[in-house]
Amino acid sequence: xxxxxxxxxxxxxxxxxxxxxxxxxxxxxxxxxxxxxxxxxxxxxxxxxxxxxxxxxxxxxxxxxxxxxxxxxxxxxxxxxxxxxxxxxxxxxxxxxxxxxxxxxxxxxxxxxxxxxxxxxx
Numbered sequence: 599x600x601x602x603x604x605x606x607x608x609x610x611x612x613x614x615x616x617x618x619x620x621x622x623x624x625x626x627x628x629x630x631x632x633x634x635x636x637x638x639x640x641x642x643x644x645x646x647x648x649x650x651x652x653x654x655x656x657x658x659x660x661x662x663x664x665x666x667x668x669x670x671x672x673x674x675x676x677x678x679x680x681x682x683x684x685x686x687x688x689x690x691x692x693x694x695x696x697x698x699x700x701x702x703x704x705x706x707x708x709x710x711x712x713x714x715x716x717x718x719x720x
Contacts, residue, residue, distance in 0.1 A: 606656035611709035615649035615671070618702045622646075622678065625699065629690050637690065641681045647674035648706065665717055672710050679703050 606612050622645035626638045648671045655667025682699055685691045 606653045609652065609656070609713075611706060611713060612649050612652045612656075614702065614706050614709065615652060618678075618699065618706060619645040619649055621699055621702065625691060625695055629685070633690065637681060637685055637688075641678060641685065644674045644678040644681060647671070648678070652710075661717060665714060668710055668714050668717070672707065672714075675703055675707055675710070 619642075622641050626633075626641050629638050651667045651671035651674060655664040655671075658664055658667065679700060682691070682696045682703075686693055686696050
């Protein structure tokens, strides 16, 4: 893994995933307290899982492990998108609140795919 950034914190994909996690927390703060152990917790866990897995994979310092953790981050991203759409459908959030999170998620997904391609081809 010779083309590494100085730190996982230098990766734009990690920075944007951190921003998405913070936005996920902000959105769920206004949800009903009875959802704390339901959808609120699931959204927060999946949102924090994305940058966490990027960082953990980076820290393994083995390309195969890094690729696997990036794939896990992709899965967590899709999980988050699904949970946000469920929250919209059940009336916890409005479409205008969810849309920026979905757009950020799509962008992070593109960055993850590009990073996976780059690391997989070298």
